[in-house]
Amino acid sequence: LMNCTPLSSLYDRYTQRFLVLFDFDETIIGESSDDAVIRLLPGQQLPAWLTNSFREGHYNENTQKVLAFMAEQGVSEESIRSAVEKIPAAPGVLKLLQFLQSRQQDFELVVVSDANSYFIQAWLERAEVRHLFRKIFTNPAGFDTNGRLVLLPYHSHSCPRCPDNMCKQAILREYVADRQRERGGAAFQKVFYVGDGANDVCPSLALGPQDVAFTRRGFPMHRLLVELQRSAGFKANVVPWVCGEDIVDCLERILKER
Incomplete structure (x- = not known):
């Protein structure tokens, strides 16, 4: 995507109305980054x-x-970085990001992923979209002096639904509360969560009736949210997507409401 605007000027200039949170594996990119790297092994x-x-x-x-x-x-490290950079984007996601860049006065973007910082940074930089994201929440990772990629857990938490190293709902709730304080008490009008996996269900439970869970059609998050919708406990709107253009269509309709 086009010119890189420094994050500081991008986010100080506007008070965006909407927050969009993205998962990474099989949401921004078309497959699991771990799988792409494992194929580097003998026997793949x-x-x-x-x-x-x-x-x-x-x-x-x-x-x-x-x-x-x-x-x-x-x-x-060179072969790992190259393998990550070559992972194709999920269908239509680069068009979605291009749309969001064109409406950066309306949308604030963050990544919330159980992948790792090395993979995510490498891919976003190669795709020239890193500047679009105000924050990346993921597991820290970096190469040590022995050439090994060392991975650490993001945080500890007490949520029984989530893996021991990350609860995306805790991240979402804390970020939204922090941003409201930083924005002088101005809340986001709507929060959008774009995901695919079972670990994207927990953050979706924090969304309200004005918000939207964009769930990749046919993936675990979609199946689980369909079941949750049958109960009275799930508040957010659920919009399945096959390609990024599906999300663009929905966001354009929302922008026209006002």
Whole structure:
């Protein structure tokens, strides 16, 4: 996407009416960044002993083992970065980001992802869209002197629904409250959450009746939200998407309401 405006001037100039939160894997990009990197291994897959050691809800711990194994196999930082940069965007997402850039006076954008900072920064910079996002919430990661990508958990929390290293609802609630204070008490008119996975359900539960959960059609988040909608507990509007243009269409209609 076009010219990079410095974040400070971009966000000091406007008080955006709307907040858009994006997941990363299989939402901004078309597949899991972990899968793309694992294909760098001999045989393009993990050994059975490592796959069998996975524990549900311990993504961060599992991925630390994978990254240590990759370093042992001699997979370099250059090849990892290149593999991440080459991941295609999800269908129509670059057009969606182009639309949001054209309406930056209305939309504030953040990433909330259980991937890691190295993968996300590398991809967004190569796609020339990093400047669009005010904040990236994800697990910290960086290469050590031995050439190993070291991953840390984002935070600790007490939410029983979420992996032990990240509760996206806690991040969403804290960010919205912080931004309202920073904006002199001005709340966002609407919050939009764009996701695909089971861990995108928890933050969607914090959305109100004026907000929208954009859920990738046919993915776990979509199936789970359809079930939740049958109960009286889910407040937000649910809009399934197949491509970024579906989200653009909905946002354009909302902009025309006022």
